Amino acid sequence: MKESVRIFRFAVIGTLxxxxxxxxxxxxxxxxxxxxxxxxxxxxxxxQIHNFIWSKYWIFPIENKKNNIWKQMLFFCSAFGLAYSAQFLFLVTLVE
Known part of the structure; x- marks a missing residue:
């Protein structure tokens, strides 16, 4: 897949x-x-659920079916937890 197509798809999903x-x-x-x-x-x-689904199947489709969905979900949830924790602390600091 061309990188320009991937960047466009990434921008669309990020905006959504x-x-x-x-x-x-x-x-x-x-x-x-x-x-x-x-x-x-x-x-x-x-x-983030929306992001995971679209990223997996539309932005970064993997031809290698050996990739375990549970491993991908665990990695995604770990990244999600870290990112959300930082965002949440920032939000609470600004609001309170």
Whole structure:
């Protein structure tokens, strides 16, 4: 696959992730009256699940079927946990 196509796909999914996150936060806080913490956690989880699926099958498709889905999910969840922890601490610091 050409790298320009991959970069375009990456940009599309990244933009969709930002829109999904913003929409879920808006929906939960403005329409459903949740506090910012559960809204943020839910939005981040929904967007990252979306990101994992699209990245696996559209941005970085792997021809080698030996790659274990559980290993990929474990690696993704570890990266997700680290990234979300940093983002969450930053959010709480700014809000509180």
């Amino acid at each position: 992730n930002a829109l999904i996150t913003a929409f879920v936060i808006w929906l939960m806080m403005d329409e459903l009256s949740y506090d910012y913490i559960p809204a943020n956690i839910t939005a981040y989880v929904v967007a």
